[in-house]
Amino acid sequence: METLNKVIINQISTKVEKISGAEAVIKCLLAEGVNLAYGYPGGAIMPIYDALYNYQNQLHHVLTRHEQGAIHAAQGFARVTGKVGMVFATSGPGATNLVTGIADAQIDSTPLVCITGQVSSHLLGSDAFQETDIIGISTPVTKWNYQITRAEEIPEIIAKAFYIAKSGRPGPVLVDITKDAQFGELEFEYKKCEKIRSYRAVPKLEIEKVKAAAEMINSAKKPFIVWGQGIIIGQAEAEFKSFIEKTDIPAASTVLGLSALETSHPLHVGMVGMHGNYAPNVLTNQCDVLIAIGMRFDDRVTGNLQTYAKQAKIIHFEIDPSEVDKNVKTDIAVLGNVKETLAEIMPFINRGSHKNWLNEFHKLLQIEKDEVINNQLNPTKPGLTMGEVLNLINNETKGNAVIVSDVGQHQMFACRYANFIKTRSSVTSGGLGTMGFALPAAIGAKMGVPNREVIAIIGDGGFQMTIQELGTILQTEVAVKIVVLNNSFLGMVRQWQELFFDKRYASTVMKNPNFVKIAEGYGIEAQSVSQRADLTTAIKTMLASKKAYFLEVMIAQEDNVFPMIPTGASVSDIRLS
């Protein structure tokens, strides 16, 4: 691909004939190696779509059914491939419909380049038809944004956009291009952006900090690692594994860090956070050194900060200096890309052994198994549980599938129980908690890794927020597997109402349509299961299908997610029931 890009760039740079701004946009994307984009056309972006028509063989465009679907699909694609997700939308409502996805990508550090059309520059500020100030609107939720009003600006700005989106801590970039800039002409020359003088993508590695961290790790008696998505984004899975294996330190994942280390690894002690595992949450408040790697101490991870790991020294491996000391005061901050910092620290750390300490985790895991996990995965009571569905999926996929989850109870079950053997196998909306994320994100994920099984796990609420994307499946024939765990409730909110609001189920009861008929209406094979006896066969049938498949599982309404750290409580006060 690298050489292909060079060829394209060479071809381009020898040409001096003028082309339209719209065509320049497409040539920039090709030079950046983009061959798949999601979007929705409209008035102000028509010149770009017209130019796209000539390049269909090189740049495949997926027409979604809503701009939010387009951006979530691009996010799913970016998360499983590590490449920049590409989105097109028109001005006004097209652009504003992207905002939720942009905010989601910002908080979950997903690289995206969104190109929006804009009214002609002479109309800017005049409240023209489909004019909206998308730069103003998107500023707080983009890593960078820019409005192009002249065709000549296009190559430089798009090159910057890609560099910013993917470098350092990645994030979404929005480039708004006025219609006259798309129609305007320029002498096209493309140079990839490699630096921006006011922007340092990766902070300088300080070897003294690395050594100090190593010393603290070497002398720790009860060290504990919490890792996040930084391992995956930094492609540091191998370095991370070597690090934990050499130090023999128990390690737990955040929601977004899942799949960076295979679930079955003996040092993998589960997930931290509000609905994470019992042992890592409780022992957070007993460890003597807490090593945070590529994570940002989100409040869903820490619970009450006043009682979070107060007994421990904190080491923070982090690429974004503004995350250091933001939520948890650190003793040593090791700035840099974790791929480099973890490699750098290896010579300074001693081979460790923490068998007794690891055993503490196993003891608490046994308690969690007895009180929660076994009842969830192998229930004997009537009424299907979300946990058993995940368990059966694990049995069939052997951890090979990409699991794309939406937001709510089913998400927590998916994160808790799905087994992973490969990195970039868990895609979910972590920071923003965007219901409606999973269906379009799964479409994008499947397109990103077409040879892998991609299973969307969605609740009946979230499914209906972007249900229109079934149309995208119909049109593209993307073979995504959809599992809707239907309890006819907005389950997570219902759970909170049950526990904290005297069971006053305000606006959480869902009267749902016949989902199977809807899926079939979109040409997707579908079935609904409500009996335990039918579940295994149904999952096997779904996975055997070479095409898209829709499986609805009717879940018991009182199925709650535990353990749980109630809001404001300490991680060590995690409840098992």
Next chain:
Amino acid sequence: MEEKQKFTVSVYTENNVGLLNRLSAIFLKRHINIESMTVSPSEIDHVHRFTFVVIVSETLIRKVVGQLDKQIEVVKAYYHKEDEIIYQETAMFKLSTEFLYDEKIQNKLKLRRAHMVAITKSFFVIEMTGLKEDVDRLYDRLKPYGLMQFVRSGRIAITRTPMAISELLKTS
């Protein structure tokens, strides 16, 4: 609860449209009121300087400055305590010409390093540069005369220690 104090935040940036929006959004996100703000070119060509004054805790300002600093077009953001900077602001007072030869006013101007910058048939304008407290004092003294207009600038500040912006631009 950590005590709030006055901080002056200096942000060196590229000179691009929309950057003010991006910076002010970071204060907005944390519900911080901006007491004053000034934007101007800096000592470096094509580099602008924003000067914000806010009253917050030091823990908070450190986080905010970190988030300002990480914006792509921000070269560097700093925060300073009152004793770390030399700062001034400018104010203008418009008064009716009937007080032009009032001795008390004349004396006040001398005492406070204030200047007359315009005189017309109907009004005259006094300019004064100094600390906020000095401006406040002159304001209190002139108020009884019936101010026709009063305006004051945001704070501008120079740090006592050097700020090596040019070096940053070279190395990055």
